[in-house]
Amino acid sequence: MGNQEQKHKRRTRYNGTHPKAFKDKYKELNPELYADTVEKVIQKGNTPAGMHRSICVKEILEFLQITPGQTGLDATLGYGGHTLELLKCLNSKGHLYATDVDSIELPRTRERLERLGYGPEILTVKHTNFSNIDQITSESGPLNFILADLGVSSMQIDNPERGFSYKTEGPLDLRLNPSKGMSAAERLKNISLEELHGMLSENADEPHCADIARAIISAIKKGTDIATTSQLQQIIKDTLRFLPEKDRDNEIKKSCQRCFQALRIDVNNEFEMLYEFLEKLPAALAEGGRVAILTFHSGEDRLVKKSFQRFYREGIYSEIASEAIRPSAAECSSNSRARSAKLRWAVKS
Numbered sequence: 001m002g003n004q005e006q007k008h009k010r011r012t013r014y015n016g017t018h019p020k021a022f023k024d025k026y027k028e029l030n031p032e033l034y035a036d037t038v039e040k041v042i043q044k045g046n047t048p049a050g051m052h053r054s055i056c057v058k059e060i061l062e063f064l065q066i067t068p069g070q071t072g073l074d075a076t077l078g079y080g081g082h083t084l085e086l087l088k089c090l091n092s093k094g095h096l097y098a099t100d101v102d103s104i105e106l107p108r109t110r111e112r113l114e115r116l117g118y119g120p121e122i123l124t125v126k127h128t129n130f131s132n133i134d135q136i137t138s139e140s141g142p143l144n145f146i147l148a149d150l151g152v153s154s155m156q157i158d159n160p161e162r163g164f165s166y167k168t169e170g171p172l173d174l175r176l177n178p179s180k181g182m183s184a185a186e187r188l189k190n191i192s193l194e195e196l197h198g199m200l201s202e203n204a205d206e207p208h209c210a211d212i213a214r215a216i217i218s219a220i221k222k223g224t225d226i227a228t229t230s231q232l233q234q235i236i237k238d239t240l241r242f243l244p245e246k247d248r249d250n251e252i253k254k255s256c257q258r259c260f261q262a263l264r265i266d267v268n269n270e271f272e273m274l275y276e277f278l279e280k281l282p283a284a285l286a287e288g289g290r291v292a293i294l295t296f297h298s299g300e301d302r303l304v305k306k307s308f309q310r311f312y313r314e315g316i317y318s319e320i321a322s323e324a325i326r327p328s329a330a331e332c333s334s335n336s337r338a339r340s341a342k343l344r345w346a347v348k349s
């Protein structure tokens with residue numbers, strides 16, 4: 001017998017009724033196999049782990065007015081929830097392109113959609129940034145409809161190995177595409193006080209940005225490694241100890257959320273990528289083509305609004321949303337992640 005065969009093989013350990021590891025924790029991670037569990041989680045107003053619930057689907061479809069035979073782009077594939085709805089509208093005629101920067105989730109979503117019968121004859125999935133929309137249209141030609149649902153998916157937030165949430169221990173990464181660029185931990189190693197202060201203030205309107213930036217820089221100067229989500233959370237907690245006890249826990253929670261968001265926007269160049277996408281949109285749209293963009297914080301919404309207004313004044317868009325559309329009260333109460341969403345749209349002249 002070879003060495004390999006002699007090795008004692010440990011029996012897979014039973015995790016108990018409350019397993020702790022993320023991958024063991026939720027049956028819903030395999031949503032197709034556990035439809036009943038998924039349904040129960042949704043009924044309670046939560047998002048099943050490993051899944052993403054698409055937001056403003058009805059409002060988006062009403063505006064895009066997709067007809068069979070058209071060509072469109074879902075710029076943010078994610079879990080493929082919106083993509084699936086757009087494909088249904090095409091009714092096997094026309095073509096849908098879909099892009100996402102996430103090298104981990106994209107192949108899973110592509111496979112899931114293929115299993116549902118949407119293969120390359122109707123759907124082309126590309127692992128690329130939506131700022132490269134001109135490369136998509138050089139293949140597809142002018143697009144009749146475009147959707148972008150910005151930010152992160154629930155699968156990304158819920159996976160502790162990706163470091164998107166302060167609520168779970170993991171490496172401080174926060175990259176949408178972990179195979180490219182610099183993690184948030186690496187970014188913090190070389191950042192100046194002024195830059196960090198500006199990042200927390202501009203990307204997340206963090207009211208305690210001065211104190212938190214000073215604490216982070218001083219920890220780094222003393223040689224403290226800020227390599228994990230909990231290490232960053234601890235610094236924020238220690239910095240905000242001065243807050244009155246009655247508000248402290250809640251304020252710390254909000255500051256953690258905002259600081260993580262600011263770092264995520266920075267390491268993924270989210271504002272720059274969105275700006276480039278918005279600038280290229282008019283050339284990507286066919287005459288009468290429609291674009292809908294769903295944003296999740298004021299910085300993003302401002303960029304979309306300004307761009308739509310400018311191109312409208314220049315006569316490039318014939319119509320734009322006068323007000324952002326908000327998800328219904330029913331959707332917000334059934335999915336807390338919908339609460340900050342704003343939908344804006346434009347029609348190419």
Ligand SMILES: C[S@@+](CC[C@H](N)C(=O)[O-])C[C@H]1O[C@@H](n2cnc3c(N)ncnc32)[C@H](O)[C@@H]1O
Binds near residue numbers: 055273
């Ligand atoms: C809110 S999720 C989309 C969810 C999707 N609409 C659904 O229904 O499942 C946002 C997705 O956009 C991707 N993303 C964010 N910025 C991007 C960019 N600049 N280019 C391409 N994909 C991007 C993220 O990786 C994430 O998967």
